[in-house]
Amino acid sequence: MEYRSLAGILCILLALTAATVSASRLELGENLHFLHIWISIGIASIKACFVLWYFMHLKHEPAFIRWFFVIAILILAIFIGFTIIDVAYR
Amino acid sequence: MNMHKDPLGDRFGMWLFLFSEILLFGALFVIYSVYFSKYQADFIAGGRQLDLFFGTFNTVILLISSFTVAASITALRNRQRKTALALLGFSISVGLVFLYNKYMEWGHKIHLGIYPDSPWLKEQSHGTNMFFGLYYVTTGLHALHVIIGGTLLAVSFAFILKNKVDPEHPTLLENCGLYWHLVDLIWIFVFPLFYLSH
Amino acid sequence: MNIPSPNDTRVPTFYETPSPKNMRGIWSWLITYDHKRIGLMYMWAILGWFTLGIVLGILMRVELLQPGGKFVDSQTYNAFFTLHGVIMVFLFIIPGIPAIFGNFIMPMQIGAEDVFFPKINLLSYWLYVLGGILAIVSLFAGGGMPDTGWTFYVPFSTKTHTNVSMATFAAFTLGMSSILTGVNFVTTIHRMRPANMGWKQIPLFTWSLYATAWVQILATPVVGMTLLLIILERAFGIGLFDPSKGGDPVLYQHLFWMYSHPAVYIMVLPAMGVVSDIIPVFARKAIFGYKAIVASSLGIAIAGSLVWAHHMYTSSMSDAAVFLFSFLTFVVAVPSAVKVFNWLATLQGGSIVMAPPLAMCLVFIVLFSVGGLTGLVLGSAGTDVHVHDTAFVVAHFHFVMFGGVGVAFLAALYYWWPKMFGRMYQFKPAYWGLGIFFVGFNLHYVTMFMLGLQGMPRRYYTYVPRFATGNFFAGIAGVVMVLGLAIILWNLIRSLRSPVTAPNNPWGSTTLEWQTQSPPPLENFTKEPVVPNYPYDFPEKPDDIVRV
Numbered sequence: 016m017e018y019r020s021l022a023g024i025l026c027i028l029l030a031l032t033a034a035t036v037s038a039s040r041l042e043l044g045e046n047l048h049f050l051h052i053w054i055s056i057g058i059a060s061i062k063a064c065f066v067l068w069y070f071m072h073l074k075h076e077p078a079f080i081r082w083f084f085v086i087a088i089l090i091l092a093i094f095i096g097f098t099i100i101d102v103a104y105r
Numbered sequence: 106m107n108m109h110k111d112p113l114g115d116r117f118g119m120w121l122f123l124f125s126e127i128l129l130f131g132a133l134f135v136i137y138s139v140y141f142s143k144y145q146a147d148f149i150a151g152g153r154q155l156d157l158f159f160g161t162f163n164t165v166i167l168l169i170s171s172f173t174v175a176a177s178i179t180a181l182r183n184r185q186r187k188t189a190l191a192l193l194g195f196s197i198s199v200g201l202v203f204l205y206n207k208y209m210e211w212g213h214k215i216h217l218g219i220y221p222d223s224p225w226l227k228e229q230s231h232g233t234n235m236f237f238g239l240y241y242v243t244t245g246l247h248a249l250h251v252i253i254g255g256t257l258l259a260v261s262f263a264f265i266l267k268n269k270v271d272p273e274h275p276t277l278l279e280n281c282g283l284y285w286h287l288v289d290l291i292w293i294f295v296f297p298l299f300y301l302s303h
Numbered sequence: 304m305n306i307p308s309p310n311d312t313r314v315p316t317f318y319e320t321p322s323p324k325n326m327r328g329i330w331s332w333l334i335t336y337d338h339k340r341i342g343l344m345y346m347w348a349i350l351g352w353f354t355l356g357i358v359l360g361i362l363m364r365v366e367l368l369q370p371g372g373k374f375v376d377s378q379t380y381n382a383f384f385t386l387h388g389v390i391m392v393f394l395f396i397i398p399g400i401p402a403i404f405g406n407f408i409m410p411m412q413i414g415a416e417d418v419f420f421p422k423i424n425l426l427s428y429w430l431y432v433l434g435g436i437l438a439i440v441s442l443f444a445g446g447g448m449p450d451t452g453w454t455f456y457v458p459f460s461t462k463t464h465t466n467v468s469m470a471t472f473a474a475f476t477l478g479m480s481s482i483l484t485g486v487n488f489v490t491t492i493h494r495m496r497p498a499n500m501g502w503k504q505i506p507l508f509t510w511s512l513y514a515t516a517w518v519q520i521l522a523t524p525v526v527g528m529t530l531l532l533i534i535l536e537r538a539f540g541i542g543l544f545d546p547s548k549g550g551d552p553v554l555y556q557h558l559f560w561m562y563s564h565p566a567v568y569i570m571v572l573p574a575m576g577v578v579s580d581i582i583p584v585f586a587r588k589a590i591f592g593y594k595a596i597v598a599s600s601l602g603i604a605i606a607g608s609l610v611w612a613h614h615m616y617t618s619s620m621s622d623a624a625v626f627l628f629s630f631l632t633f634v635v636a637v638p639s640a641v642k643v644f645n646w647l648a649t650l651q652g653g654s655i656v657m658a659p660p661l662a663m664c665l666v667f668i669v670l671f672s673v674g675g676l677t678g679l680v681l682g683s684a685g686t687d688v689h690v691h692d693t694a695f696v697v698a699h700f701h702f703v704m705f706g707g708v709g710v711a712f713l714a715a716l717y718y719w720w721p722k723m724f725g726r727m728y729q730f731k732p733a734y735w736g737l738g739i740f741f742v743g744f745n746l747h748y749v750t751m752f753m754l755g756l757q758g759m760p761r762r763y764y765t766y767v768p769r770f771a772t773g774n775f776f777a778g779i780a781g782v783v784m785v786l787g788l789a790i791i792l793w794n795l796i797r798s799l800r801s802p803v804t805a806p807n808n809p810w811g812s813t814t815l816e817w818q819t820q821s822p823p824p825l826e827n828f829t830k831e832p833v834v835p836n837y838p839y840d841f842p843e844k845p846d847d848i849v850r851v
Contacts (some may be wrong), residue, residue, distance in 0.1 A: 018176055025172040032164055036157075039301035052141065055297035062293050070175040071286045072279075077113070079493075080120055087124040090521050090608060091131040095138050098557050101612065101624035102139050114419055114494035121486040125524045132528035132558055136543060139554055222540035231549025238541040238548075242532070 016069060024069045031062050112276045119280040123287050126250070130291050133243050137298060140235040147232025152302030154219070155240070159210050160300035163203050164292060170199035171289040174258070174282045181275055186265065189278075193262045196285065200255035207248050211241075240299055247291055254288045257281040313820060316725070320825040336421035337825060341428050342407030343723070348432065349403060350792070352394040357785060359387040364778040370765045380764035381450035382465070386442070388453025389470060393477045394435055396708055397566060398484075400573035401519075402431070404715050405488060405512045407723060411816035411823065412506045414832045415495040420487050427487070430480035437473035441466040452762060454563070457544040457555045461536045468537050471530040478527045481569075485519030488512055500834045506814045507590065510597050511576025514604040518565045518572075522608065526562030529555065553618050560611035568607040570704060571671075572600055574711030575642055578664045581718050582646050584812045585661035586653030587841045592645040599638035606635040616684045617691045625684045632682035639675055643668060658810070659733035663714035666741055670706025674699055677752065692762075695755025698748045706744055713791055718810070720795055725803035725821045732794040740787025746780035813840060 035058040043050055067073045073081055141148050173192045180189035218225035219237055226234055261281045264270040270277050317339045321331030332340055363383050366374040375383070410418055418424050442448045445466035451459050460467050492505070492513045505513075532555075535541060542548025544555040583590045590596065612620060612628040646668060655661070677699040680686045690696060721727050754773045759766055766774060808817040815832040816823075 016175065016179060018179060021172055021175050021179065025168060028168045028171075029165065032161070032168065035297055035301060036161060039297070052302070055301055056294070059294050059297050063290050066171060066286055066290055066293070070171050070289075071283055076116070080117060083124070084120070087127055087521060091128060091134070093609060094131065094525065094561055095135050097609070097612070097624070097627065098135055098554070099138055099142060100627060101553075101557070101620045102142060102551075104621035104623035105619075111419075111494055114490055117493065118420060118486055118490040121489055121520055122482075125482045125486070125520050128521055129524035129528050132525045132561075135525075135558065135561075136554065139551065140549075143551075144549070222542070227548075234542055234549045238543050238550075242535060242541065242543070 016072075021069070024065055028062055028065055031058055031065075034058060035062075112279075115276045116279060116283070119283050123283060126287055130243075130246065133239065133246070134294070137239055137243070140232070140239065141298075144230075144232025144235055147230050148236050149302045151233055151236030151240070152300060155300050156210060156213070157300055159206050160296055163206050164296045166199050166202060167289045167292050170196040170203075171286055173199070174285050178275065178279060178282055181265070181270070181278060182272055184272055186271075190262060190265055193258055193265070193278075197255050197258050197262070200251050200258070203251055204248060204255075207244065207251075211244075236299075243295055243299070247288070247295060250288050250291065254281075254285045257284050314824045314829055316820065316822040317825045318822060322825055334425065336417070336425060338406045338410050338417045338421065338424060339723075339823065339827075341424055342403050342405075344428060345398065345402040345406060345431065348435065349395055349399055352390050352435065356387055356390040356395055357788070359383050359390065361781065361785060363387065364781045366764055367766070367774045368778040369775065370768060370771055372765050375764070377764045378450060381452075381762070382448035384762055385449050385452050385470075386438075389438060389449075389474065391704075392453055392566070393474050394431075394438070396570045396704055396712075397481060398431060398477075399570070399708070399712050400577060400715055401484060401488070401512055401515060401569075402427075404508075404577070404719060405484070405573065408719055408816050409488065409509050409512055410491060410495070411819070411827050412509045412814050413492065413496045413500060414815050414828065414834065415491065416826050416828075418487050419490040419494055423483050424487055427480045427483045430476055430483070434473045434475075434477035434480060437469055437476060441469035441473060444469060454559060455530070455533060456559075457533070457536075457552045460533055461544065468534045471533050475527050475530050478523045478530075481519045482523050482527075485516040485523070488516035489520065492516075497832075497834055503594070504834060504836075507579035507593070507596055507600075508573070508576040508814075511572045511579070511600050514600040515569050515572045518569050518604050518608070522562045522565040522569075525558060526566075529558040529562075532558075553615065553620055556615050556618055557612060560614045564611040564614065565604075565608045567700075567704070568603055570708045572603060574667070574708040575600070575639075577711045577715045577718070578646060578667055579642070580812075580814065581660045581664050581714060582649050583841070584810050585656045585658055585664075586650050587656065587811075588649055588653035589840055590645065591648035592641075595641055596645055599641040602638040603635065606631065606638065610635055610682075613682050613684075613687075616687045629682060629684045633679070636675065636679065636682070643672055643675075659728075659730055659737070660714050660718035660810070662734060662737055663710050663717060666737060667707055667710045667714065670702055670710060670744070674702030674704075674707055677702065690755055692760055693755035694751040694759045694761055697761050698751035698755060701748050701751075706748070716795060719816075720798070721805035721809050722816055722821045722823070724799060725805045726798045726801050727805050727809060728794055728798035732790055736787045736790030736794060738787070740784055740791060743780050743782070743784030743787055747777050747784050750777040750780065811841070 035055060038054050038058065039051065041051075067084070073084070173196045177189045177192035177196070180186075180192055214220065214237075220226070221238055221241055226237060258281055261270060261278045264277055317337055321327070322335055322337040322340075326334065332344060335341060335344075362375075363380065366372070366380055366383070368374075372380075406418070406424065410416070445468075446464040447466060449455070449460075449463070449465045449467045449470045451463060451465070451467060455467065455471060460471075492509060496505070532541075532543060536543065536545070540548075542550045544550040544552050546552060579590060579596055610628055610632045612624055613632045616625050616629070646664075677695070680690065681696060681699055717728070717733065750773050754770055754777070755761075757770070757773075759770045759773070803822070805821040807819060807821055809821075810817070813835050815828075815834070818832045819828050
């Protein structure tokens with residue numbers, strides 16, 4: 016990737032960092048307070064996608080590497096999800 | 106690293122290894138999610154006790170170092186060897202700064218009596234205990250990976266100097282770069298989970 | 304069929320040609336890049352550990368011959384079953400088939416010269432050796448051999464004075480070895496096949512290693528982290544699993560079984576791959592349902608990663624979790640059953656040629672099926688409550704892991720022995736040994752099913768008097784079983800005394816490793832192997848296979 020494009024991605028990442036710090040300071044009130052963690056994870060996931068796609072060149076790698084990455088994340092999601100199902104219903 | 110005639114295979118193997126690293130930290134994310142759901146208020150309070158400035162600063166410089174590592178690969182491809190070396194050197198320095206910040210942060214916390222099994226922590230609520238326990242283990246494991254990543258970048262630096270890594274054989278640098286980006290990726294999640302629980 | 308004629312020229316074998324080239328003597332083995340030598344080094348180490356594990360099993364059975372701790376005390380017995388588990392699980396069965404036959408045979412099955420990362424392969428081997436050494440050190444250093452069981456459950460593992468940290472670090476090291484092997488195999492299978500070997504022409508043994516390698520990569524790190532946390536807990540008292548500090552001990556169990564259940568599929572998938580390769584050869588008939596077996600291998604790998612908490616029904620986890628994991632456990636039984644049906648359908652209507660590898664595969668099918676069916680009793684939460692942590696569980700997993708994977712391991716040894724060593728063995732002692740083993744095995748472990756149903760707990764050094772007859776009987780049967788095992792293994796060792804005369808393809812197989820010399824040359828093939836259109840076509844009627 017050209018320097019310019021990489022620098023552009025960096026700017027996006029820094030902007031998203033600023034966004035996530037600001038979002039964490041938002042007063043959402045008692046009812047919507049639970050959203051904070053999801054917003055944080057959401058923005059972090061978007062940042063991660065930029066790093067993966069551009070800095071780590073996933074954009075230019077063959078599809079099977081991208082798919083395997085998705086599978087790895089899915090497995091982790093299942094590990095977290097099923098454990099939470101236990102904890103949530105105790 | 107294997108000097109194969111199949112650079113895609115080399116990179117694929119590196120990605121597979123990165124998957125195992127993701128699952129390694131993944132176990133800590135499992136633990137975090139369980140205790141966050143159990144002790145939400147304490148986790149939020151705990152987050153307020155961490156230093157937001159240090160955390161944000163570290164996030165920013167790590168992102169910048171990810172950029173410089175990616176740029177060093179571009180430089181190598183463009184046959185700008187000196188630029189590549191400079192960018193790599195800068196990235197390694199960022200790693201050192203990150204570690205120094207971590208050392209300061211931890212030192213400050215320990216000075217305040219906040220460390221695993223400390224008398225102060227023993228008197229706190231269960232949730233606070235879990236938050237700081239996870240904080241030390243997660244940032245500690247991450248710092249270990251910063252050290253490993255920095256070492257890999259230094260190895261790449263040496264190999265470029267010796268002309269063993271060049272535009273025709275960039276794979277070692279690319280793979281060490283992938284590892285460094287993974288270190289950045291982990292921190293992208295660690296930062297909000299610990300520093301931004303407000 | 305490939306009977307050597309006097310005019311067949313033999314090229315130097317990999318025994319005579321070291322890699323790297325300039326090494327001599329012991330160094331040409333210790334720092335070799337050759338996947339075949341690495342496979343053999345694994346084999347001798349693994350057989351050594353297996354022997355030690357068997358000895359520990361016998362010692363446990365001696366203690367249980369009568370109630371009351373007359374042979375050893377409870378602390379020693381606890382150390383016995385812990386070490387037996389650690390050795391059998393981490394040093395024998397998990398590496399077993401992949402490290403030996405995956406390394407030696409798999410690259411040849413895909414027509415390759417070696418694995419993709421030969422130096423990392425060597426690193427995997429030395430990490431394996433290091434893990435074993437650390438396990439031995441834990442016996443003598445610090446507080447002595449852990450007494451927690453190989454499962455290292457908290458709170459006992461974080462509080463006991465025995466050397467849990469060293470033993471768990473040994474397991475961590477072995478895990479790193481396993482992960483690197485997984486990375487190597489996935490990359491090798493993706494990138495080193497010839498152009499005319501597509502995904503649907505890969506032999507089923509290689510396919511099974513592929514599915515296994517994915518589980519190794521994705522599941523092992525979770526237990527690695529968990530064991531690291533035990534060490535940190537013992538060192539720093541963080542409290543992540545300590546209820547008095549806010550931790551959840553059941554969370555440890557979740558994390559432990561998140562790997563250790565998929566681990567049993569790391570054990571059994573390659574074993575099933577061995578059986579899928581052997582059965583068509585000796586039925587002289589293509590495998591029934593190649594695609595179904597591939598799909599079921601991947602299905603087992605995926606579904607097997609979803610069922611871990613069926614080890615935890617009585618742990619106080621939520622009813623919702625009990626329901627979820629019990630349901631999914633029934634699901635994962637389906638692809639395993641698919642394989643059994645396909646093997647039987649392959650045998651049916653075939654021209655059966657009896658030889659020790661086939662005999663062992665038949666024993667595998669019987670014992671694995673019994674083990675699998677008893678798994679349903681355990682997977683069903685209602686019945687599990689009655690048999691959890693009893694001898695029933697112990698019998699179940701010995702049926703699948705010993706009668707299943709262990710016997711498939713023997714089958715693999717007997718199938719590929721002529722290829723690896725260039726020598727054929729005698730058949731009759733193998734049949735005798737297998738028969739004696741089969742009788743002893745069933746008498747030993749079926750007794751344990753019954754003892755478990757009657758309520759005898761596992762991991763106890765003694766028991767109440769009503770269990771005495773059963774335990775005494777099981778102990779005698781155990782000796783018979785080990786006797787059979789000894790005959791099976793001695794028969795192979797003894798064959799090494801005969802000259803190197805095995806032909807390229809004594810069994811008439813169609814997979815690529817049989818198209819080259821026995822033992823193979825360093826580069827595996829002297830001419831480009833011919834990839835058959837479909838892996839298991841057997842168009843010709845068999846002649847009598849080569850027998851000694």
